Amino acid sequence: MRIANVNHRATLTDSDRHLDIHVASEGAFGPDPMDIYTRWADFTAWASTITTREISNGFKAKAVDVLAPVPLPRQIFAIGVNYRDHADEASIPYPENLIVFTKFQSSLAGADVDVVIPDVEHGELDYETELVVTIGREAHKVSEAHALDYVAGYSVGQDLSERSVQLRPPVPQFSLGKSYPNFSPVGPAVVTIDEFEDPNALRISAVLEGPQTEDHGGLWKVQDGTTASMVFPVAKIIADLSQIVTLFPGDLIFTGTPAGVGKAHGIAMQPGNVLTSTIDGIGSIRNTFVK
Secondary structure: OEEEEEOOEEEEEOOOOEEEHHHHOOOOOOOOHHHHHHOHHHHHHHHOOOOHHHHHOOEOOOHHHEEOOOOOOOOEEEEEOOEHHHHHHOOOOOOOOOEEEEOOHHHEEOOEEEEEOOOOOOOOEEOOEEEEEEEOOOEOOOOHHHHHHHEEEEEEEEOOEEHHHHOOOOOOOHHHHOOOOOOEEEEEEEEOHHHOOOOOOOEEEEEEEOOOOHHHOOEEEEEEEEHHHEOOOHHHHHHHHHOOOOEOOOOEEEOOOOOOOHHHHOOOOOOOOEEEEEEOOOEEEEEEEEO
8 A cells, every 4th residue: 555645635546646535535534644644543444445446547646746645743753874884884883772863844845856955154965865664553662573563654765964064063963954944855655564575675775866977977876775784674663762752653764874875975965966766665756956
């Protein structure tokens, strides 16, 4: 099952066509995408009765109309240094415990948005392609063995970072440096775990176009990894977070990035760069960087 947000209305989608959930359910579920996640058990029971043919007979949507599938999460968590190859390129030891920060809700965006490069002295705008988890049930002190039972689904996300703000002294400002407008694009849908052959080993990649890619024929695959190389897999992340905080339906967790971020390549995003971030089985999001 794939759930999207088209112009602030929840849909079921096959990536090409969309079925309006409020209309198809005859009002049983509201048009607000958040209604789905607060009533996840009821929603999945209803959605299981919908056929692929009904969805394929739905409407088409422009990419710019596909908004963040979970537009108003109560909490957004992000996990740092969670891929072994990324830790290696940054010369950071593999962490023994979760490295956690937050991204603010106002930074959320949909699958196809322009990102304004902040006007910051010595600015350094970087990208991090990430698997984003949406929580479907309230979770507190859950075990790793049962943690995936609390997941609604997975999306593609970008954890964009203004490094000069993120790392400025005297102490780092991770949450601020990663929360400018459109610094948390997510999409194109929330895809339930049953859609994946192996939800713990998903290919994750990013392709850069525009300035700085001339030596790569104008198309540079800057990231190419797999979620199997996470230090802490999704179930462990949820279990460990839930020992301290309560996770609520609709909460988002950015789970870290594989090797190949801009800092490792010695580049920062410039006007005219286009970044396409992809996770197999979920789809792609596309960001254009502008002055």
